[in-house]
Amino acid sequence: MPNMNLFKQTGLRWLWLAALIFIVDIAIKLVVMNSMGYGWANRIEVLPFFNLLYVHNYGAAFSFLGDQSGWQRWLFTGIAIAVCGMLMLWMRKLPKAEKWNNIAYALIIGGALGNVFDRVIHGFVVDYLDFFVGNYHWPAFNLADSAICIGAAMVILDSFINNKSDSVDSAQK
Template identity: 75%
Template structure:
């Protein structure tokens, strides 16, 4: 085995399997939703007093940002996702495989980003199916990919606080 392959084997890219699991679960759930549920809020399935399953399309980004645009946003968000995925994969290649926290955080973001990119490229929209609410206030519908991205981002933020705590101030 050459030195570069050995280096990659010991780097954070070993954690990309987490991204693959998130991607496969996300796409599997979305296909199940598309095949078994009727489209729209009228076809929602009430699961708990604060949670519904439903099938809706999101043509924008988080919270339907830019969803009312003519379609250019599909390619903008696809490009951003590819850029972020490339950057995070590069950072993972520079991290030790033993740095579990950051590698898992990056892999969650990558898996979620690729899951939503798949939807944008194949369908032209992202499939959302989770609806949480309190009274008449509904959180915007989202999916597993969105959840993975948010969890990964929170992990990165928490890591920033955790690392600063142990550093001396000048």
């Protein structure tokens, strides 16, 4: 069975992490939607710098294009699906032992699909984490957003590390 070997021997083996992020993200969002009142007035103060709340995000990061008529829902869904497809192709080319990049890609995929699920099913993304300092609040976000940011940071860090080691290798030649 060549397809099963492809899954076992390549980075696709790490898709379990994407599935875990997706499932946990959707589960948390369902709990938030079913147990919390909507909006800032219904926030739960957890720590002096952190609240739980239930808000809708009709846009992308930082509510980018959130005030548009609804076309952005499908734009962001399409972009997320295309990026997930591209990352899965890259994972297919990487060996399973290439943990750093495979984990990064899986985090991005799991987070992106969690937010795609929200956009397709609800028409908005459910956000529930609110961090702040004084009166300055970071825009509300969720587990999916966190996974995407961590995965993207890992990709960027890897590009610096590999770029530096490539420069050292070529300087030694």
